[in-house]
Amino acid sequence: MDFKRIEWIFFLAFLGVNLFLFSIFQSAKNEERNVATSNQKIAIEQRLKADSISYDGDFATDKPTGYYLSGIPTNMQKAISDYRKANDESDAFSLGTTTEEYQVTRRISDGTSITDATKTAATLAKFLQQDGEVLFGEEYTYLENLSFQDQEYPEIVAAQSFEKIPFNDSSSRLDIQLENTDDLLKITRYTQTHISQIEKLRDQTALYSERDAIETLYVNNRIPPKSKIAWRQLAYTLSLQFRGTNVYIPVWFVAIDTGSSLQVEKVNAITNRVFTNTPVQKVEKN
Template sequence: MDFKRIELIFFCAFLSLNLFLLYTFRQSQVDQGPTSEIATAADIESRLKADKISFEGTFSAKIYDGYYLSAEATNFHDVVQDSYDKIENHRLSRTLPLASQITIDRQNLEKELTSFLIGDAPIVFGADYRLRELPSNEQNEIVLSQEFEGVPFNDETSELHFDVPDAEEKITLKGYTQTHLSEIQPLREKQEVVSENAAIKTLYMSNRIPSESKVVKTELAYTRLFTVRDKNVYIPAWFVWIETNKNNIQMERINAFTNSVISASIPEVKK
């Protein structure tokens, strides 16, 4: 085995990672400079109300901590071999055998679903997931995700989905689709992240919150920043759901380290 070549590969990978992080940090500092100065000139909640932007309560100024994380997409081929499983692009789709299907009460969904997952449920890595409550008009899907030190992942690489009927009070779980992350570990020491209040200021000053809209919900969660050599890199981000009309809810993301808007695309570094 050529150990020098292995060392060179790892050196190039981590050099690429650090250069990318440095670039995104400096770029965000340039982008957000004027915005931060303008935003502090007036109380953000008063400005939202002046633009007829509604919200509940107040936006917290509490400072949290978070990490740069790395993780790998779990290879389900290594852990399941059932004929009724479908595995594609690190996503497992499974129809539960009749004997394994359960019926839960919609009113006690979280309690009964948690008991199901941590018990003898035929859910791969079921105990790793926690229930999420995404602000949406859709009622036909239950979504769960993994978490790290109490902060959830809000990313398609770490989700468990159950399809459910629209209006029934009793929900029968017949199947699911899931993605899962393995080898989750910090890349750096824990760092402070911006407050909910600061994230809202950035969105407002970046014209991402339209007039006469409604801020439905905010959440601090991990999101994928980029992929390098089959390893995903995640950062904490503020997710903000904005209702622009009765049938349209848009979701915005703010990098909680740099307080800058995150673009929709996920780059892949190939080095």
């Protein structure tokens, strides 16, 4: 028996199998590359439409700018004490007021009402500018996306902002409860938190666009088919608590109406990564 010939037959057969497998592997890689390239070329608007995902308006493609910010939670008890001393009003913020270290809750009886939903921002601004009604009132602006005037328990929300980008975080919030009386929405109570000494931690940086954030959520399967993108907004939110100081980052907030619930997803506007379930890091005092 010609063993050398048999060895050559096995060698050629083995080589043929390997070449065949290699060609299949290369073909699969090329197909995968082509699919990836194809997917990249398909506009996010087309992909949303294919999944019956609706939205209003167009997705902004401009690159806004923002910062890493630091701020200190305001001691509201001290803030009230300082206000009383500065204005020589020992009874200021006494009636109907409950104060914790970083939060104040107050009942309102001045009769301010919202008579026209389209003028909510103006009515709220006028209320916030009244002396003795809300501490640091001039620093807060109306957040329409977080406000609900047509529900059983209507509420409007305001927050501080930095260079026209608002905060969307519980550490800088004015939650105002309303009471529906004779077709008027009367301000009856508010709960407030506040940030002091807001400062830039780094130079201004270009952020990812609104459209980038939508695409990131889509490719990460955070926007269910047949849902609706209810609203989207760029805002600062808490990322780190470092020995009594808060660190905030700019984030794209995207609200998605699934039909049964309204879920709010978050995308880090600096890194373009999903931020929704990222916990706030804490570094305690030594």
